[in-house]
Amino acid sequence: MGEALRDGFGRVHRSLRVSVTDRCNLRCRYCMPAEGMEWIPRADLLTDDEIARLVRLFASMGIAAVRVTGGEPLVRPGLAGLVRRMAGTPGIAEVSLTTNGVLLADAIDDLVAAGLARVNVSIDSLDPERFARITRRDDLGRALAGLAACERHPGLAPLKVNAVAMRGVSEPDVLPLAEAARTRPWIVRFIEVMPLDAPREWTRDLVLSGGELRAMIGARWPLVPAAPTRASATGTRWRFADGAGEMEFVASVTEPFCATCDRLRLTADGRLRTCLFAEEETDLLGPMRAGAGDGELAAIARAAVARKGPGHGMADPAWTYAGRPMSRIGG
Ligand code: SAM
Numbered sequence: 005m006g007e008a009l010r011d012g013f014g015r016v017h018r019s020l021r022v023s024v025t026d027r028c029n030l031r032c033r034y035c036m037p038a039e040g041m042e043w044i045p046r047a048d049l050l051t052d053d054e055i056a057r058l059v060r061l062f063a064s065m066g067i068a069a070v071r072v073t074g075g076e077p078l079v080r081p082g083l084a085g086l087v088r089r090m091a092g093t094p095g096i097a098e099v100s101l102t103t104n105g106v107l108l109a110d111a112i113d114d115l116v117a118a119g120l121a122r123v124n125v126s127i128d129s130l131d132p133e134r135f136a137r138i139t140r141r142d143d144l145g146r147a148l149a150g151l152a153a154c155e156r157h158p159g160l161a162p163l164k165v166n167a168v169a170m171r172g173v174s175e176p177d178v179l180p181l182a183e184a185a186r187t188r189p190w191i192v193r194f195i196e197v198m199p200l201d202a203p204r205e206w207t208r209d210l211v212l213s214g215g216e217l218r219a220m221i222g223a224r225w226p227l228v229p230a231a232p233t234r235a236s237a238t239g240t241r242w243r244f245a246d247g248a249g250e251m252e253f254v255a256s257v258t259e260p261f262c263a264t265c266d267r268l269r270l271t272a273d274g275r276l277r278t279c280l281f282a283e284e285e286t287d288l289l290g291p292m293r294a295g296a297g298d299g300e301l302a303a304i305a306r307a308a309v310a311r312k313g314p315g316h317g318m319a320d321p322a323w324t325y326a327g328r329p330m331s332r333i334g335g
């Protein structure tokens with residue numbers, strides 16, 4: 005195996021998020037505009053062979069976990085075949101998926117057979133009308149059917165449900181989602197809304213913080229902190245004091261976890277990003293299509309990781325972000 009991907013701050017990178025498309029069948033308000041989203045030209049999207057090659061290359065440098073994301077990964081044709089290739093790559097111990105769940109019910113059996121190990125389904129509201137208002141599509145029933153289909157695969161446990169929290173929007177959804185964490189076999193994770201929306205409408209006031217969410221839920225059902233499962237985890241774990249279940253809070257804005265970050269991101273058009281918020285990205289597609297060998301691509305990736313900054317700096321009120329929106333990076 006090649007040398008590990010270590011940055012200038014000693015962080016060793018083990019996890020790669022691969023965006024397999026920037027397209028999506030929903031239009032969540034905190035992610036995409038209602039209309040007029042500009043898509044990456046199809047010719048610039050990585051092919052299955054190119055993704056498989058890059059996963060192999062990263063695995064040879066110590067990447068052990070791949071999370072498939074997007075856009076909506078399930079709109080990419082042939083995803084199970086790609087997952088099979090990723091899962092069969094020497095060194096890759098786990099392939100997971102982040103999805104809105106809408107197309108999941110029909111896809112999950114093939115994905116599990118292909119080696120998919122974990123699923124996160126993004127559902128911001130359990131109320132159909134509120135779900136439709138947030139995602140601009142009336143698809144809660146299909147997303148829940150996707151989750152139910154996952155529950156039939158015990159090997160996928162624990163199932164995680166991602167919910168983005170926004171002040172003035174999400175408050176009515178907080179307790180119903182917390183209740184679901186108590187009654188369903190799901191770990192519900194609240195995520196602070198980040199300035200990664202394509203319409204650029206994010207403001208700091210919109211952030212309903214992890215601390216506020218914990219207080220809202222804890223007042224109804226007391227929560228106690230639980231030990232992290234991994235040092236590099238993005239969410240802090242909390243258990244209900246009565247033992248009824250578990251929740252996570254991904255407080256990227258108010259409680260950044262950059263110091264333990266072990267993640268890299270590959271965009272659907274073959275750019276390597278060392279941070280969700282870095283404006284710098286490193287082209288791998290261009291050199292690959294120009295005939296670069298694995299050694300050359302590995303050197304480009306290593307140099308990019310070596311330049312990774314210490315953190316996103318969002319705590320500074322003067323901080324702004326002008327880079328790509330989340331759907332083009334791969335959340
Ligand atoms: N379409 C899939 C989905 O929604 O799960 C995968 C891609 S989506 C970009 C990945 C995750 O990022 C989702 O859980 C989504 O809710 C979250 N997300 C999108 N925009 C966000 C934002 N501005 N702030 C925080 N989380 C965001």
Ligand code: SF4
Nearest residue numbers: 028030032035075104
């Ligand atoms: Fe699509 Fe996921 Fe973005 Fe929602 S958050 S618009 S489901 S990519």
